[in-house]
Structure formats: structure tokens, C-alpha cells
Amino acid sequence: MREQKVTGYRIDVQPRGLGDFGFASVGTGLLYGHGEDARQRILRDEKERCDDIAQDIRRHVDNVRRVTVEEETEAVCSFCGHAWTEESTTYNGGCCDADEANNPTPNAGAGR
Numbered sequence: 001m002r003e004q005k006v007t008g009y010r011i012d013v014q015p016r017g018l019g020d021f022g023f024a025s026v027g028t029g030l031l032y033g034h035g036e037d038a039r040q041r042i043l044r045d046e047k048e049r050c051d052d053i054a055q056d057i058r059r060h061v062d063n064v065r066r067v068t069v070e071e072e073t074e075a076v077c078s079f080c081g082h083a084w085t086e087e088s089t090t091y092n093g094g095c096c097d098a099d100e101a102n103n104p105t106p107n108a109g110a111g112r
């Protein structure tokens with residue numbers, strides 16, 4: 001039987017949201033707007049905040065061997081941006097016409 005054995009510990013530091021000012025909190029849409037440009041600006045500012053926090057930890061916290069800022073990712077369709085839900089790496093169940101063009105068995109879905 002498989003068992004997960006605890007082998008050590010790590011500290012996970014979550015940055016405060018860009019719209020969270022401590023005393024008040026607003027959605028990022030109010031600060032950045034919406035759309036791909038806004039998403040890119042939000043990611044840039046979140047990365048900058050994380051880099052600042054990592055630098056502060058290196059400078060001020062004892063007994064730290066390494067601090068890294070890691071990306072959080074999710075699989076999405078490269079054509080339409082829909083969440084990737086399938087085992088296949090080339091066909092996402094037909095989330096859009098461009099994805100459907102990659103259907104390995106185009107007639108299998110008929111009648112669904």
C-alpha cells in the first residue's frame with residue numbers, strides 16, 4: 001500500500017493581493033481594468049511584489065538557505081483560453097473550432 005511519508009518542511013509565503021490594502025480590499029478589475037493587457041500588467045506587478053518579498057526575506061530572515069519565486073500555471077487551450085480538461089495534449093474535447101480540428105476521431109463525438 002502506498003503511503004505519503006513526511007520527510008521535511010518548507011515555508012510557503014503567499015503575497016497579499018494587489019487590491020488588498022490591509023484596511024480595505026478591491027478587485028483587481030477596479031485597479032487594472034479587464035482584458036489581456038490588464039492581465040499582463042497584473043502579472044507583472046504580482047511578480048514584482050513577489051521579488052520584493054523574496055529580497056526582504058533574504059535580507060531580514062535568519063536560517064534561510066534559498067528563496068525562490070515560482071510561477072503558478074494552469075493548462076489552457078492555446079486557441080481560445082478555455083481550461084484544459086482532457087488527458088490528450090493536442091485535443092481538448094472540442095472547446096472551440098480550432099481545437100476540434102485536432103480531434104483524432106472526428107466522428108466519435110457525433111450523437112453526444
Ligand SMILES: [Zn+2]
Binds near residue numbers: 082092099
Ligand atoms: Zn479552445
